[in-house]
Amino acid sequence: MISEATFKVWRTHPGGDGTLQTFHTKVSEGMVVLDVVHRIQAEQAPDLAVRWNCKAGKCGSCSAEINGNPRLMCMTRLSELNLMEPVTVEPMRTFPPIKDLVTDVSWNFRVKKGIQKFTPRPADAPDGTWRMAQRDVDRVQEFRKCIECFLCQDVCHVLREHNKHEEFIGPRFLVYAAQLEMHPLDTADRIPALKEEKGIGYCNITKCCTKVCPEHIHITDNAIIPLKERVVSRYYDPVTKLLQMFR
Amino acid sequence: MSHPTHSYDVLIVGAGGAGLRAAIEAAASGVSVGLICKSLLGKAHTVMAEGGMAAAMAHNDDRDSWRVHFADTMRGGQYVNNWRMAEIHAKEAPDRVRELEAWGAVFDRTKDGRINQRNFGGHRYPRLAHVGDRTGLELIRALQDHTIYLGVTVHMEHTVIDLVLDQGRAAGLLAYDRHRGTFQVFKAKAIILATGGVGRAFQVTSNSWEGTGDGHGLAYRAGAELIDMEFVQFHPTGMVWPPSVKGILVTEGVRGEGGILKNNQGRRFMFDDIPDNYKPQTASDPEEGWRYTQGDKSARRPPELLTRDHVARCINREVKAGRGSPHGGVYLDIAWIKEKLSGAEEHIKRKLPSMYHQFKQLADLDITKEAMEVGPTTHYIMGGIRVDGDSQMSTIPGLFAAGECASGINGANRLGGNSLSDLIVFGKRAGEYASAWAKEHPQPHVDEAALAQIEKTALAPFERGSSGENPYKVQEDLQVSMQALVGIVRTESEMKEALQRLVGFNDRAARVGVSGSREYHAGWHTSLDLRNLLTVSEAIALSAIERKESRGGHFREDYPDKVTEFSTINVMVKQSGDSMRVSRVPIPPIPDELKQVIEEQKS
Ligand SMILES: Cc1cc2nc3c(=O)[nH]c(=O)nc-3n(C[C@H](O)[C@H](O)[C@H](O)COP(=O)(O)OP(=O)(O)OC[C@H]3O[C@@H](n4cnc5c(N)ncnc54)[C@H](O)[C@@H]3O)c2cc1C
Ligand code: SF4
Ligand code: SF4
Ligand code: FES
Numbered sequence: 001m002i003s004e005a006t007f008k009v010w011r012t013h014p015g016g017d018g019t020l021q022t023f024h025t026k027v028s029e030g031m032v033v034l035d036v037v038h039r040i041q042a043e044q045a046p047d048l049a050v051r052w053n054c055k056a057g058k059c060g061s062c063s064a065e066i067n068g069n070p071r072l073m074c075m076t077r078l079s080e081l082n083l084m085e086p087v088t089v090e091p092m093r094t095f096p097p098i099k100d101l102v103t104d105v106s107w108n109f110r111v112k113k114g115i116q117k118f119t120p121r122p123a124d125a126p127d128g129t130w131r132m133a134q135r136d137v138d139r140v141q142e143f144r145k146c147i148e149c150f151l152c153q154d155v156c157h158v159l160r161e162h163n164k165h166e167e168f169i170g171p172r173f174l175v176y177a178a179q180l181e182m183h184p185l186d187t188a189d190r191i192p193a194l195k196e197e198k199g200i201g202y203c204n205i206t207k208c209c210t211k212v213c214p215e216h217i218h219i220t221d222n223a224i225i226p227l228k229e230r231v232v233s234r235y236y237d238p239v240t241k242l243l244q245m246f247r
Numbered sequence: 248m249s250h251p252t253h254s255y256d257v258l259i260v261g262a263g264g265a266g267l268r269a270a271i272e273a274a275a276s277g278v279s280v281g282l283i284c285k286s287l288l289g290k291a292h293t294v295m296a297e298g299g300m301a302a303a304m305a306h307n308d309d310r311d312s313w314r315v316h317f318a319d320t321m322r323g324g325q326y327v328n329n330w331r332m333a334e335i336h337a338k339e340a341p342d343r344v345r346e347l348e349a350w351g352a353v354f355d356r357t358k359d360g361r362i363n364q365r366n367f368g369g370h371r372y373p374r375l376a377h378v379g380d381r382t383g384l385e386l387i388r389a390l391q392d393h394t395i396y397l398g399v400t401v402h403m404e405h406t407v408i409d410l411v412l413d414q415g416r417a418a419g420l421l422a423y424d425r426h427r428g429t430f431q432v433f434k435a436k437a438i439i440l441a442t443g444g445v446g447r448a449f450q451v452t453s454n455s456w457e458g459t460g461d462g463h464g465l466a467y468r469a470g471a472e473l474i475d476m477e478f479v480q481f482h483p484t485g486m487v488w489p490p491s492v493k494g495i496l497v498t499e500g501v502r503g504e505g506g507i508l509k510n511n512q513g514r515r516f517m518f519d520d521i522p523d524n525y526k527p528q529t530a531s532d533p534e535e536g537w538r539y540t541q542g543d544k545s546a547r548r549p550p551e552l553l554t555r556d557h558v559a560r561c562i563n564r565e566v567k568a569g570r571g572s573p574h575g576g577v578y579l580d581i582a583w584i585k586e587k588l589s590g591a592e593e594h595i596k597r598k599l600p601s602m603y604h605q606f607k608q609l610a611d612l613d614i615t616k617e618a619m620e621v622g623p624t625t626h627y628i629m630g631g632i633r634v635d636g637d638s639q640m641s642t643i644p645g646l647f648a649a650g651e652c653a654s655g656i657n658g659a660n661r662l663g664g665n666s667l668s669d670l671i672v673f674g675k676r677a678g679e680y681a682s683a684w685a686k687e688h689p690q691p692h693v694d695e696a697a698l699a700q701i702e703k704t705a706l707a708p709f710e711r712g713s714s715g716e717n718p719y720k721v722q723e724d725l726q727v728s729m730q731a732l733v734g735i736v737r738t739e740s741e742m743k744e745a746l747q748r749l750v751g752f753n754d755r756a757a758r759v760g761v762s763g764s765r766e767y768h769a770g771w772h773t774s775l776d777l778r779n780l781l782t783v784s785e786a787i788a789l790s791a792i793e794r795k796e797s798r799g800g801h802f803r804e805d806y807p808d809k810v811t812e813f814s815t816i817n818v819m820v821k822q823s824g825d826s827m828r829v830s831r832v833p834i835p836p837i838p839d840e841l842k843q844v845i846e847e848q849k850s
Pocket of ligand 1: 264
């Protein structure tokens with residue numbers, strides 16, 4: 001393995017603009033991109049801004065665009081990259097920049113609050129507990145693996161290119177909504193809101209979100225499509241419609 | 248001064264499991280609640296916890312009860328625990344776990360549809376509620392997704408610099424906004440510290456960057472007492488290769504599912520050294536150990552599931568004796584279970600999904616086929632802010648502490664799974680008692696001069712500019728020193744040397760400099776973290792010198808045995824003028840009925 005590499009890291013300038021700054025740095029076996037960023041920080045650019053926490057792919061803090069691909073910096077090994085060429089590291093572009101690799105993701109936290117919370121049915125047992133079979137929770141557990149890295153939000157063209165932040169909650173929160181809707185204990189109905197306010201219709205199933213999810217959640221197949229089906233059968237399915245008229 | 252000012256009844260510092268649980272309880276009692284955290288919401292260190300949370304719900308073995316859990320916790324802690332906390336914890340943990348389910352948590356299930364519980368080191372029966380190996384994520388998300396609907400005001404990416412008192416009572420604090428680098432004043436009737444651990448004081452650690460002992464430092468500088476600081480837990484199994492991931496945790500769940508430890512001669516060395524007090528509960532051969540991990544109630548646990556301090560020292564010994572793996576660890580093998588189970592590969596992936604991915608992605612290793620290399624990593628601190636067992640109030644009125652930064656429940660050694668349950672049991676209590684306190688007391692006065700002094704200290708690194716010491720370098724040198732001199736195996740001479748070096752690090756820390764704008768300035772942040780790291784490092788070294796015996800996580804080569812004299816005291820440190828004063832405080836005598844519980848479980 002080569003022992004030196006060139007990294008081009010996005011640096012913001014006072015005022016908002018930014019450029020790629022070139023760093024030559026030593027690299028060694030097993031290193032991940034976040035290690036390189038830390039080394040640059042410790043040796044060359046102490047004020048370089050980067051978010052991270054666990055360095056083990058568990059917290060979803062270190063999202064960035066590495067050679068243009070949305071990835072977790074702590075889970076991207078240098079051995080996966082072509083180090084003969086400079087490696088670019090840029091912030092997630094879908095969110096407003098704060099500084100260097102750090103972006104303003106607060107929109108996501110606001111969106112979540114707008115989704116109706118978990119509302120369980122009354123307890124099954126006198127001690128206030130419920131009974132659920134493992135096979136009934138498997139599907140929900142898949143969604144609950146989400147580490148809120150927002151890489152899927154970053155890559156979704158509805159947000160990234162069309163800026164529909166006010167009308168569309170994005171794949172992460174469709175996963176959140178699916179998790180609640182498919183939770184065996186939940187009794188709330190989020191289908192009307194998903195259709196009317198949360199913009200599920202904007203998703204045209206390009207599956208870009210699924211491809212970048214570091215938790216390998218089948219965002220489109222297991223979360224979005226089933227939710228879309230629920231919307232369709234509620235609002236457009238002729239039989240259901242008819243039944244609803246007679247209810 | 249014209250800094251933005253926020254006022255709350257209850258102000259919580261930290262949004263890990265303890266801080267969030269406290270926020271929920273405080274909000275439910277109707278007081279106004281502010282929550283400050285260094286990272287984004289949901290990213291705190293708690294998110295990394297893997298194996299599970301301990302609660303004697305007796306779903307998988309009906310012989311379990313709070314009595315057994317209590318006795319296990321005390322035995323694990325070598326009887327220097329705050330017995331009242333151990334009692335409350337064992338009694339209240341089941342309810343705290345159940346209520347998580349009402350907030351949307353989805354634990355793995357038993358066949359009859361209840362919360363499934365797994366085996367873990369030092370727990371007599373299967374006791375850890377879990378979700379695969381990502382229990383911490385489930386805990387933090389369940390709490391976070393409940394909290395956000397409760398009207399709690401969250402100040403994300405803010406770092407608290409120091410507390411301010413009003414006539415000896417907690418009154419407020421100064422923090423900076425990490426984005427903009429601006430100062431923010433917070434006033435509160437009650438403050439809860441829930442800042443987590445200190446792992447970053449050491450070179451090899453499983454902790455995230457946040458674990459810089461801030462709560463310990465804040466409380467100490469405000470005059471609170473810290474106890475048990477000599478008790479640091481070195482988890483036996485961290486990754487050792489490649490270098491950049493050294494220290495990242497390999498969950499004990501691997502051993503709970505049947506993983507075994509071997510040296511480079513293929514020997515299962517844990518069978519060679521089983522402490523006498525654990526012999527009656529430990530398997531006599533590998534076959535019995537295997538049956539235990541598969542839920543056979545007549546079997547006893549394999550020696551891999553002995554307490555962490557013991558397993559870590561055994562691994563250390565193997566490595567030192569030249570029987571280690573190529574990169575200075577030993578082998579942890581879960582792949583071998585294919586001899587026992589058909590479909591073992593799928594089973595491993597389902598039970599230990601994040602471990603599977605972690606090794607695959609970071610080390611290019613398939614744990615369903617090959618053995619992992621593992622070695623000890625700094626994991627947890629049992630010591631921390633001294634609190635009242637019932638209310639979690641520190642020795643400063645109006646200042647509370649919960650979670651890893653508080654001390655007492657774990658004694659000399661924490662059992663795996665007892666932290667997550669500690670967070671929710673005592674997080675709740677801290678929230679409850681802090682709210683009650685806030686309702687009974689008026690808003691204190693926050694002294695402008697004190698705030699100005701804190702601000703001045705915080706900005707000093709900018710005054711010195713980039714010609715000052717590099718903060719990263721000082722931090723790194725400190726970590727190397729602590730790892731080498733106050734680590735798993737300790738001696739008086741080495742620890743004295745560590746104290747000597749600390750004097751030097753303190754001097755250097757006083758000279759660190761940074762330049763540029765204050766916005767999201769990692770170098771500046773590191774300069775400020777240093778103060779806390781230095782405080783906890785000194786506290787650990789001084790306390791460890793004071794305890795001239797070996798007990799739990801604290802092992803002294805020069806005093807390798809337990810000494811009765813130390814079985815009835817906790818070591819305490821407190822600020823005295825400019826220096827740290829160390830003393831011994833007696834443990835209150837344990838009530839007869841609890842003593843009896845311990846005795847009845849000893850067989
Ligand atoms: C890899 C790993 C696995 C683990 N697995 C388990 C397990 O299976 N079972 C178990 O019981 N335990 C486990 N533990 C231990 C357990 O996770 C921790 O002890 C526990 O999560 C600590 O929680 P906490 O709420 O006290 O603090 P943390 O989760 O550490 O949160 C601290 C909070 O305080 C904030 N904070 C800190 N300083 C400041 C400051 N100056 N200003 C503002 N905010 C501040 C941080 O931003 C953060 O929000 C594990 C630990 C690790 C590292
Ligand atoms: S599948 Fe839908 S949500 Fe996912 S990236 Fe494409 S449009 Fe966005
Ligand atoms: S769904 Fe996947 S990509 Fe999206 S935020 Fe969650 S973990 Fe990240
Ligand atoms: S630092 Fe936590 S996911 Fe990368």
